[in-house]
Amino acid sequence: MKRTSLMAAVLAMACLIPAGNSPAFAQDAKVTLKGGPTIESADGNFKFSIGGRVHLDAAAYDEDGVAMNNGFLFRRAQLGADVTVYKDWHFKTQYDFAENAVGFSDVYLRYTGFDGLKITAGQFKMPFSLEEMTSSNNITFMERSLPSIYAAARRIGVGIDVQQPLFTASAAVYGRNVGTTTIGDEPLAVGGRVTFTPFNSDGSVLHVGGAVAYEWTDDSDALRLRQRPESRVDGVRLVDTGGIANASAQFKYGLELAGVLGPFSLQGEYMGSSVKRRTGLSSVNTDGYYVMGSWILTGESRKYSGGTFSGVSPTRNMGAIEVAARYSTLDLNDTGIVTGGKMENITVGTNWYVNRNVRMMANYVRVNTDALGPRSDDPNIFQIRLQANF
Numbered sequence: 001m002k003r004t005s006l007m008a009a010v011l012a013m014a015c016l017i018p019a020g021n022s023p024a025f026a027q028d029a030k031v032t033l034k035g036g037p038t039i040e041s042a043d044g045n046f047k048f049s050i051g052g053r054v055h056l057d058a059a060a061y062d063e064d065g066v067a068m069n070n071g072f073l074f075r076r077a078q079l080g081a082d083v084t085v086y087k088d089w090h091f092k093t094q095y096d097f098a099e100n101a102v103g104f105s106d107v108y109l110r111y112t113g114f115d116g117l118k119i120t121a122g123q124f125k126m127p128f129s130l131e132e133m134t135s136s137n138n139i140t141f142m143e144r145s146l147p148s149i150y151a152a153a154r155r156i157g158v159g160i161d162v163q164q165p166l167f168t169a170s171a172a173v174y175g176r177n178v179g180t181t182t183i184g185d186e187p188l189a190v191g192g193r194v195t196f197t198p199f200n201s202d203g204s205v206l207h208v209g210g211a212v213a214y215e216w217t218d219d220s221d222a223l224r225l226r227q228r229p230e231s232r233v234d235g236v237r238l239v240d241t242g243g244i245a246n247a248s249a250q251f252k253y254g255l256e257l258a259g260v261l262g263p264f265s266l267q268g269e270y271m272g273s274s275v276k277r278r279t280g281l282s283s284v285n286t287d288g289y290y291v292m293g294s295w296i297l298t299g300e301s302r303k304y305s306g307g308t309f310s311g312v313s314p315t316r317n318m319g320a321i322e323v324a325a326r327y328s329t330l331d332l333n334d335t336g337i338v339t340g341g342k343m344e345n346i347t348v349g350t351n352w353y354v355n356r357n358v359r360m361m362a363n364y365v366r367v368n369t370d371a372l373g374p375r376s377d378d379p380n381i382f383q384i385r386l387q388a389n390f
Contacts, residue, residue, distance in 0.1 A: 035356075036390045047084035051094075053077075053137055053389035059233035062380035068234040074098040075232055075385070076136060078105060088113035104178045105154060118161040123178050126152040127159065127170035127193035128211040130256040130269060130308065131290075137389045138311035140267075140294050140322070141349050142363050143230040146330035147271040147288035150252050152191065152213060168195045168307035182218070189215035195256070195307035203263075203301035209256035216249045223247035223275060225286060225332050229367045230345050231381045238369045238377055239332045241340035244284055246277040260304065263296040284338050290328035297321045300353075312353050320353040341371025361385040 028042035038049035055075040061068035080094030094106040108122025125133060131144050132151035157174025171192040176182060191213030198206050217223050226240035251274045258267040272287030294302070296312060298320045303310040314320040326347045332340025349363040365381040 052079040059383035066377040145290035145328035150271040187216040205260040207258040213252045239341035288330035292326035294324035322351040359387040
């Protein structure tokens with residue numbers, strides 16, 4: 001990471017300092033700290049900024065039958081850099097140092113020279129799910145909902161995004177994660193997402209969206225669906241299909257609906273998949289959904305742009321206080337084919353947005369699991385997070 005950061009800094013400085021004109025640049029450059037340290041040329045053609053986030057979690061588990069370990073976890077510890085060259089070319093690299101999950105999260109090159117259209121190549125988030133596309137700094141609860149297992153999250157690929165005031169449309173062709181390996185030709189996938197926003201003004205938002213993806217696999221027994229309760233300090237997964245034999249591809253789909261009215265918001269998604277199998281075997285069909293609502297007691301509204309939510313900005317010295325509740329469910333059973341189990345979570349939480357860069361979170365999760373064997377478990381989870389980002 002030291003070499004990556006140094007390379008990004010050298011690239012930025014090389015772009016920002018015109019040959020033979022260093023003194024002029026030094027006088028004209030703008031340095032800002034709001035939102036993260038940023039150096040920008042006076043004409044706006046070149047920019048270099050650094051950013052990062054730390055999410056420190058603690059959790060206590062009221063066990064039912066399965067042993068679950070109380071403790072602490074650095075859920076995320078990321079540092080990265082953004083470089084803009086001639087306004088339209090953007091390079092981003094972001095590295096995560098948290099625990100044993102060390103590796104790149106984002107690393108991509110993006111071109112924005114077309115009006116309302118972006119082209120991205122590298123590792124970035126694939127277009128699927130409102131909750132997944134919303135940054136981890138801005139999600140309402142400490143963890144995304146149970147159906148989030150259907151989202152591909154970050155993959156290496158090429159994507160196109162169109163953003164207009166009333167709608168967005170995104171499509172991508174993608175493969176593996178940075179750091180994973182495959183034998184032989186790498187199986188590819190295609191996916192797309194569209195959103196429609198009939199109104200978005202003065203703290204009032206209505207969002208409708210949908211996404212599909214088709215992912216091929218070259219390992220007929222490796223496709224597996226499993227999920228934790230909405231907590232990561234203990235990594236136990238309570239529902240699990242095991243390897244799905246003779247799998248050839250997975251078709252995934254999702255529907256989104258969300259609304260904001262002043263300090264109140266509602267959001268829900270339905271997601272599912274159909275795993276296609278070789279030799280005439282029946283497909284494996286699973287699904288899940290969540291519904292959540294929040295109330296910002298201090299009166300602020302959730303911000304929204306470009307088909308995602310971008311968080312809460314406090315307007316008072318005391319910060320902003322939010323209370324929220326969510327019901328989510330995931331069914332990994334397909335009668336007569338796969339018995340992966342079913343899990344339901346009821347989560348209530350509160351968020352204290354101390355300022356735009358610091359947030360404290362507290363969640364209680366009531367878990368109800370219907371699964372075969374020792375994974376059938378109904379624990380209670382108490383967890384908190386200290387979050388800082390810039």
